[in-house]
Amino acid sequence: MRHGTQHADLATAELETALRGGPFHIALRAAIAARGLPLQRVQHHLSRYGVKVGVTSLSYWQQGARRPQRPESLRAVRALEEILQLPDESLIRLLAKADEHPVPERPAGRSYRALVEASGVLEQLLAELESPLDSGLHTLGHHECVRIGAHRELMGRESHHIVRAHKEGVDRYMAIHHGDPGCAPERMAVRALENCRTGRVRWHRDTGVFVAELLFDTRLRPGDTYLFRYGFDDGTAGVSSEYVRGFSFAGGQYALQVRFAEETLPVRCHRFTQHSAAAPRSGRQELALSGHHRSVHLVEPRVRSGIVGIGWDWE
DSSP, rough: HHHHHHHHHHHHHHHHHHHHOOOOOHHHHHHHHHTTTOOOHHHHHHHHOOOOOOOOHHHHHHHHHSSSHHHHHHHHHHHHHHHHOOTTTTEEEEEHHHHHHOOOOOOOOOOOHHHHHHHHHHHHOOOOOOHSSSSEEEEEEEEEEEEETTTTTTTEEEEEEEEEEEEETTTEEEEEEEEEETTTTGEEEEEEEEEEEEEEEEEEEETEEEEEEEEEEEEETTOOEEEEEEEEEESSSOOOEEEEEEEOOOOSSSEEEEEEOOTTTSEEEEEEEEEEHHHHHHEEEOOBTTTTTTEEEEEEOOOOOOEEEEEEOOO
């Protein structure tokens, strides 16, 4: 019993310190820990106050990957002060303090939780678009070029895709974009660049998942190949530190190129792989940045199911 009391005393002391000096995300995390509430319960309590906030947003707030700014989010912060039994204006004051002295956001890699939540959301969005799990297409080649902007943000990407049909009558492809933490998918755009046109689109705010239906001008027969090109415009999140691509099935060649703005270049770049979202990262290999072209790349001659990506350090 004494051990539990010591733990509670320590949590309370950490909370008092965080409320005095901040920053906001540390204070929020300490308050949630001190009350012993899982994020799902916090979300439930907020809904009773008439405030809708996703569990992912709450997680980002307490990680410091995103800060509440919209009116609805600020209403949530005031409600959190009551739910977590904090002094009035204690969290709001820390937010105001952060706005007066903003600290550059630390780039956040994709956590296991974020990848799993995004995967569940993706299934829901594809179901809304009545897209089967088996699209009827095998990827023969996919060249992807990612653009990082002058403010170190993910500006967008373009894809050059070559597929082969293994079902009768396939006439579309579901293109998926997963923005960085803090992104605003409602401000993203998809561009049909060659041999396709944009159909329906769906997005999910909390996870940053954006799905676009790309329509072909023909119905493919089994064995037919098709080449098309498309892109996503993003630029809605903060500092980016990596780009990852997941593969549900083995396939053809995949090439990933990351191009940086001339004004801002990273100090190091590397590639990595993961067998699954739950598995540790492996296969780390340093990549040489081309100074003239300001880019790095990787090539997988034949992809396997899992995750491959490029990460970079700014300083």
